[in-house]
Amino acid sequence: MVKIIATKDYEEMSLRVAELIAVEIRGHHDPVIGLATGSTPVGAYRKLIEWYEKGELDFSRVTTVNLDEYKGLDGSNDQSYRDFMHHNLFDHVNIDKTFTYVPDGTEEDPEAACLSYDRIIEETGGIDLQLLGMGHNGHIAFNEPSDHFSRGTTCVALAESTIEANKRFFASADEVPRYAYTMGIGSIMAARKIVIAVSGADKAETVKKAFFGPVTPRVPASILQFHPDCTLVADADALSLL
Ligand code: GLP
Secondary structure: OOOEEEEEHHHHHHHHHHEEEEEEEEOOOOOEEEOOOOOOHHHHHHHHHHHHHHHOOOOOOEEEOHHHHHOOOOOOOOOOOOHHHHOHHHOOOOOHHHHHOOOOOOOOOOOHHHHHHHHHHHHHOOOEEEEEEEOOOOOOOOOOOOOOOOOOEEEEEEEEHHHHHHHHOOOHHHHOOOEEEEEHHHHHOOOOOEEEEOHHHHHHHHHHHHOOOOOOOHHHHHHHHHOOOEEEEEEEOOOOOO
């Protein structure tokens, strides 16, 4: 059963998500935190930065593993997820960037890129808490609706709806990369805890399908119903159809 934390708005959702991450960071000697990109987690990252600045949170022993990266984008490209993480979190806290992992978008050989990221995840000793957002079609990381659940890191062709949704970060839809490397559903499910954050009425229908409908790779987030410790933190708009 997925636990649900219902919040009144995006601000409160961000606070609750940040609290769950902070508890995890404080509770482990060498915490391994799985991080997500997209607009949803930005508010939670802001909170974490605030607590770091107040001296309430220490990132010096934290290892992070990100969910995904566009294939073909270098980490210095300002549309890359590596750059997003620097900008929204890593540059503002005392994390050792050597221990912040994001799939290598510049690796042209998908097999090499995927194997290497699976190895990295394994070598961290496992993810203590994985943060997720959710796409409008129910995708988690870049695991798009499909006829099966992926096990490890894969190279995926982005769905048209995802390209459409993400074009706001690019000059035009044509510039959105068509492929991405993404952590597999199997690796996400292996995280000891999962926190999925969802905000906005435009995701209400998908929230209903993912958490109250059948578990199916057609709605990738629905697999989270089978995770032993998954918490959905969602605002009133996202929960409005329940
Ligand atoms: C992208 C990311 C996902 C993210 C999703 C939703 O496709 N790969 O990890 O969850 O967008 O983004 P947003 O939070 O902006 O709605």
